[in-house]
Amino acid sequence: MKRQILSAITYQPNRATLHTHVGLLPRNRRAWASWNHHRLQTDTGQATLTYHLNQLQTISSRTPVLVTLNRDDAIDPELVLARIDYAHPVLDRAAVAAQQPHAGIYAQAARLGLREAPFYTHPARRSLRPSAVRRARC
Numbered sequence: 001m002k003r004q005i006l007s008a009i010t011y012q013p014n015r016a017t018l019h020t021h022v023g024l025l026p027r028n029r030r031a032w033a034s035w036n037h038h039r040l041q042t043d044t045g046q047a048t049l050t051y052h053l054n055q056l057q058t059i060s061s062r063t064p065v066l067v068t069l070n071r072d073d074a075i076d077p078e079l080v081l082a083r084i085d086y087a088h089p090v091l092d093r094a095a096v097a098a099q100q101p102h103a104g105i106y107a108q109a110a111r112l113g114l115r116e117a118p119f120y121t122h123p124a125r126r127s128l129r130p131s132a133v134r135r136a137r138c
Helices: 001-008 095-113 130-136
Strands: 010-019 036-039 049-052 066-069 080-088
Touching: 001 095
Parallel strands: none
Antiparallel strands: 010 066, 010 080, 036 049, 049 066
């Protein structure tokens, strides 16, 4: 079952750039959001957006800390802190259709209060007592 579902999911390469270049945020500072979508004149076929980490992760810095996906060319190289290549899952029709026959399993898991699909639990989580998990949360 897992193999059938997971094999239907394709992955798209994405470049994430950690930087401080505010030129990728809206001109009006009051319009800065946690997620800032970029509408490009030509379609690249990739998601292009800038995450404002100061808002998302409550970073208390006067310098905006940003992560931008797939806009490396628009970022001042002097303001780049790191570049990371990722492969994100594409949840297209094929991926959603592969999950449909198993939707009842996920619904039942939700009713039981399970956070993950019942057929997989990360080994590290299995070894922790619920009280230890609660204490470890930040």
